[in-house]
Amino acid sequence: MMAYILSFIIFIPVVTAALLGLFRAKRRLLRGGAILSSLVTLFLVLMVVVQFDPHGGMQFIQKSSWIKSSGMSYFIGVDALSLVILLLIALLMPPLYIYMYHEDRKGYWYNMMLLQSGVTGAVLSLDLVLFYLFWETMLLPIFIMIGKYGNGMHQYNSMKIVLMTILGSMSMLFSILYLGYVYFETHGVWSFALNDLATLEFDPQTFIWLAAGFLLAFSIKIPLVGFHAWMAPAYGSAPTPAVIILSAIMAKLGIYGIWRFGYGLFESILTYYAPVIIVLALIGLLYYAIRAITEDNLRKMFAYSSGSHLSLIALGLFLENEYAWSGSLYFIATHALATTGIFFMIGLTYKRFKTVHISELGGIASALPRFTFFFAFFALSIAGLPGTGGFVAELLIIIGAFKAHFWVGVFTATSMLSAMLYIFWMLQRTLFGQTRNSCSDYKDLSKREVAMLLPLVIMLLVTGIAPSLFTPFFEPYLQSTLHDVALSLGSLR
Numbered sequence: 001m002m003a004y005i006l007s008f009i010i011f012i013p014v015v016t017a018a019l020l021g022l023f024r025a026k027r028r029l030l031r032g033g034a035i036l037s038s039l040v041t042l043f044l045v046l047m048v049v050v051q052f053d054p055h056g057g058m059q060f061i062q063k064s065s066w067i068k069s070s071g072m073s074y075f076i077g078v079d080a081l082s083l084v085i086l087l088l089i090a091l092l093m094p095p096l097y098i099y100m101y102h103e104d105r106k107g108y109w110y111n112m113m114l115l116q117s118g119v120t121g122a123v124l125s126l127d128l129v130l131f132y133l134f135w136e137t138m139l140l141p142i143f144i145m146i147g148k149y150g151n152g153m154h155q156y157n158s159m160k161i162v163l164m165t166i167l168g169s170m171s172m173l174f175s176i177l178y179l180g181y182v183y184f185e186t187h188g189v190w191s192f193a194l195n196d197l198a199t200l201e202f203d204p205q206t207f208i209w210l211a212a213g214f215l216l217a218f219s220i221k222i223p224l225v226g227f228h229a230w231m232a233p234a235y236g237s238a239p240t241p242a243v244i245i246l247s248a249i250m251a252k253l254g255i256y257g258i259w260r261f262g263y264g265l266f267e268s269i270l271t272y273y274a275p276v277i278i279v280l281a282l283i284g285l286l287y288y289a290i291r292a293i294t295e296d297n298l299r300k301m302f303a304y305s306s307g308s309h310l311s312l313i314a315l316g317l318f319l320e321n322e323y324a325w326s327g328s329l330y331f332i333a334t335h336a337l338a339t340t341g342i343f344f345m346i347g348l349t350y351k352r353f354k355t356v357h358i359s360e361l362g363g364i365a366s367a368l369p370r371f372t373f374f375f376a377f378f379a380l381s382i383a384g385l386p387g388t389g390g391f392v393a394e395l396l397i398i399i400g401a402f403k404a405h406f407w408v409g410v411f412t413a414t415s416m417l418s419a420m421l422y423i424f425w426m427l428q429r430t431l432f433g434q435t436r437n438s439c440s441d442y443k444d445l446s447k448r449e450v451a452m453l454l455p456l457v458i459m460l461l462v463t464g465i466a467p468s469l470f471t472p473f474f475e476p477y478l479q480s481t482l483h484d485v486a487l488s489l490g491s492l493r
Contacts, residue, residue: 002051006060006076006124009044009086013037013093014117017110027104031097034109038093038116045090052083054476058126063193066130071180071190075127080477082123084329085256088336089120089249091459096241098452099344107148111141112241119249123256128176128192131261132169135217138250139165142242150237157233164230168217175213179265198264211266214257221254222310224277225284232291235303240347243299247306247343248336255313255332267485274318281318282411284311289418293425298346298356301426302339305382308419309335315412316397320485324400325478326471327393333470334381334389334463341378341456348449349375352442358429365431370445372431374453381460383423384416389463 016037020030052059061077078086093116100108118138125131139162147158179197184190186200202210219227235243262270270277288308295301309331316328348371350356365372381388394416402409445453463470 002047002060004062005044005048006062006078009041009048009090010076010117010121010124012041012044012117013113013120017113021110027106027109030106030109031101031103034113035094035097037113038090038097041116041120042090042094045087048078049083049087052078052080052473054080054473057477057480061126063126066127069190071184071192072129073127073191073193074130075193076121076124076130077126078124080474081256081259081329084333084474085123085249085252086120088252088333089116089123091455092244092248092336092340095340095344095452095455096244098448099347100241101448105149107144108239108241111145112245115141115245119245119253122253126194128179128194128197128261130192132173132176135172135253136169138253139169142238142246142250145242146234146238149239150242151239152237153233154237157230157237161230161234164220164227165217168220171213172217173213175210178210194261194264207266207269211262211269214261214266218254218257218262221257222251222314223254223307224280224311224314225287225307226280228288228307231307232295232300232303235306236297236300240343240350244340244343247303247339251306251310252313252332252336255310255317255328258314259317263481263485270318271320271485274320277318278315278408281311281315282408282415284308285315285412285415286418289415289422293418293422296358298349298358298426298430299343301358301422302342302346302382305419305422306335306339308415309382312394312397312412312416316400319397319400319404319408320482321400321403322475322478322482323396323403325482326475327396327398327400329474329478330389330396330463330467330471331393334393334460337456337460337463338378338381338388338390341374341453341460342382344453344456345371345375345378348445358426361430362434363432368442368444370450374445374450374457376427376431377457377460379423379427383419385464387464388460389467390460392464392467 016033020033025033048060058077058079063073063075066072066074096112115138118134121134122131122138125134143158143162146161147155150158176192179200180190180192182200183197191197223231234246238246285308288304288311292301292304292308295304313328313331316324346356353361355361381390384391384394398409398413398416401412
């Protein structure tokens, strides 16, 4: 079974959805099937974690010919980088289904299962064509969920995110096909396997254009500043489960793509243009923070907050030292947990008060203590509350920034203080400000809602208090990758 465990993890959700759809399952059976598939998938992922060797490189590899004449293969595997995101996906899906427990619309359940298979497949793919197919697969459920189940200008906003994402995807596809063609011209056979394409050599100009094709796709997905036109409208219109997938998982796949394919194929180009991208990330840190301060809509405010923190993760990635890389990878996980929690709370806010506008809220703490605790905890976790995983990750990135350059460290540390400003200001107006609703008319969090939120709180506290439980899993990978990047650049010099 272990030889095929990654395939089971990828396909259990979508096969479950197909079987339930084939027999036209009623909502109750559909809900049970979705929850069961997520729990089975989580169990299998935990089996992978238990047997994973931090020093073993790529593991649980499965490779078989798919379209032999064209060199396309079903090639999957997991290392420390992909394991972090794989575990995140598996951990976040059961709480999402608990949140959706009373959802009557069947399309929600089918799309979420398809989405889980899409993002999982993208993380585990080591063949670039296979990666592209999963990359596109995960876009379809988001398009449907925003376009059909969203609010406001949801159809317009769903088209905006699709068109921008397709623009990036097409540029990446051209780069993938050209890489495969050059491999064929060089070796006489087609291949799109990452380890094969990494051996190719190009002139600098061609290298730049190929790297740009990938970087455009990943920059839109993150999104880096300048590629973010879709972000706030999509977050504002999307239903809560779709917002969580966008922020906690899909945005992180943009970072993953740069890490896996950027440094796997174009490390010299990334290093050469790192100063430009570092400046872009620093601008994003400040720009998104300013937009968050001025935003009245909670969803859009935390969309900009997410953009600011994703810029911080990207900054750490391009600083290319072990502190910064450790912080970025750790922040991928902890930021996903915190954003999942806060968007759950925003969804629960709308269910109770029928608004997510800060100006229409206030005085919640006086009547809903459990609600107040979880809302404040997740919001402060995003801001880097000491004792939570976000604080550890941000601290590592700031140390890495100082190690790279003193003034980059100063600007990074100063910019991160802005998160405290808009988070505290929002909390004061939302939870402790003047009462604008009769809060006593609303129920506090139910046992089901507490059960959904409590695991996220525990994970954020454990990652903050005992990071040494987790860092040994990915430190050997980071050291090895940084060593390989240094050797590659040294050989070019």
